[in-house]
Amino acid sequence: MTFAAGATTAVSASPRMIERVVSPGGIEAWLVEEHAVPLIAMEIAFVGGAAQDPAGKHGAGYLLASLLDEGAGPYDADAFQEKLAEKAIELHFTADRDAWRGSLKTLARHADEAFALLRLALCEPRLDTAAVERVRAQVLAGLRHEAKDPDTLANRAFFAAAFPNHPYGHPIRGTLDSVEAVGRADLDDLRRRGLARSNLVVSVVGAIDAATLARHLDAVFGALPATADLVEVPEIAPDGLGSRTVVDVDVPQSVIRFGGPGIARRDPDFMPAFVLNHILGGGAFTSRLFQEVREKRGLAYGVSTGLMPLRRAAMFTGGTATKNERAAESLAVIREEIGKLLAEGPSADELAKAKQYLIGSYALNFDTSTKIASQLVQIALEGLGIDYIDRRNDLVAAVTAEDLRRAAQRLYGAGELLVVVAGRPVGL
Structure with a gap:
């Protein structure tokens, strides 16, 4: 028009x-x-x-x-x-x-x-x-x-x-x-x-x-400068894989942060990684880490993972908080679940339920004017195209088990995590 x-x-x-x-x-x-x-x-x-x-x-x-x-x-x-x-x-x-x-x-x-x-x-x-x-x-x-x-x-x-x-x-x-x-x-x-x-x-x-x-x-x-004069930000991959840093804080509970290499937002494997992350730790009450860390062992109130596709870097991150004396056990369980997902991949049932949830819940991002505007700005910033909202659920639906195995290798295949713990963790 x-x-x-x-x-x-x-x-x-x-x-x-x-x-x-x-x-x-x-x-x-x-x-x-x-x-x-x-x-x-x-x-x-x-x-x-x-x-x-x-x-x-x-x-x-x-x-x-x-x-x-x-x-x-x-x-x-x-x-x-x-x-x-x-x-x-x-x-x-x-x-x-x-x-x-x-x-x-x-x-x-x-x-x-x-x-x-x-x-x-x-x-x-x-x-x-x-x-x-x-x-x-x-x-x-x-x-x-x-x-x-x-x-x-x-x-x-x-x-x-x-x-x-x-x-x-x-x-x-x-x-x-x-x-x-x-x-x-x-x-x-x-x-x-x-x-x-x-x-x-x-x-x-x-x-x-x-x-x-x-x-x-x-x-x-209209009165703003035509062209920004920005300093070039170099691309970077997450460092410190395999390292563990403890920040000494006199508190009864340790805060654990962990992460590793990620996948860029416009990479074809981002959507498989997104679905995989939901299965590992992004799915709130249904994720593997929530079930293993909280429900089965009572190690923490919550545990989660996410993808962080920055403009010049990409990584996956995760975190939890637990008693100092159970910090080592919590971290061991997290590592074990990541290893299982890498070695065996998700089950067909996990894949189906993850896609069903991610497709069905997407509309909740658009239930207010402010949410819609915020989503559109983010889509534009990430260069996904004005038609992305139409295409997004089809992209989720198209993810296969083979896609997840490939994404798992890219995310977790290095076999090491960057770990930071703030507190006084026993055994770390």
Whole structure:
């Protein structure tokens, strides 16, 4: 369909129709138009994130994201928040390892005001000294609170061991020293380099048509730099396989993190790996690890595994928490189950039930406007195509036992795990 304001292409999708909207200025968004409820949800992402933090100033990207709605244009932090509250507009920003993300939610009748405030936040953030220091203090207080938290310590040590001397190895929110080292000039430089039209992804769901959205896209994002100036993040494979790190924390329970090589998101074996992970530890109450670690032995309240396909790395991860005196036994059971899955593969019944669950539960990711918008942004970031929602369940259904055996070799075939334990584990 062609509109005066810009071209759109309608694509059949589940649960609703997705349109590719391109503004006159060339800014693209994926739109699900839905007028049943007078709300608009927008999700945005800029490729970059914490991986772009300057050397020695880790946490800068997270700090920048936290400051974007703390005053912009003519409004200081208090005035900006008052403008949002007046119209019940929700606007939030955050950062992960690979992207800066933003979320906007507004009543349709306040769309003009909401989009105007979003434009100010992205294009004219004030980064006032008072706001910078207040948000910095909040981040530092959180870091101090986490200084003896075993979950946080285990996660930090795990990523540091998996990705040494690499941006992925640094904590997203930084450290006490690195956050203190971030100056206003660092934040402004990061914003100018990282928030651009070339690395922008946008999705919108709700009571807005394509022509209106196209107009707002240019108004909101048109003043951003055309091209991002990002530092190249090198590809890396997880390091430390076969190593075990114990972080000493005086707590009665040990937190265990483990992992190994993964499979990239657009690799043909990713979907078999996804199904395999569900069988091993991703299937909550039905997974092998849940049955063996919790149900049969009572070693832990929960245990899980997942796939982590970052832009420049891929790994599988897992974790549990158990009494210090049972940490060695828990880890041994986890290793044994991974070994069995590698040697024997899943049963036909496990494969059938995993596919049935993963296909049937997929629709739960699309039961609100915000969820739909978030899913679309992630699909776009991963380069899966605007028709991925239509194709996804067929991809799951097509996974065979041979596919699972191949994926198992790629995930677990090295025979070693990177293991980090925070606590005082007996026998490790």
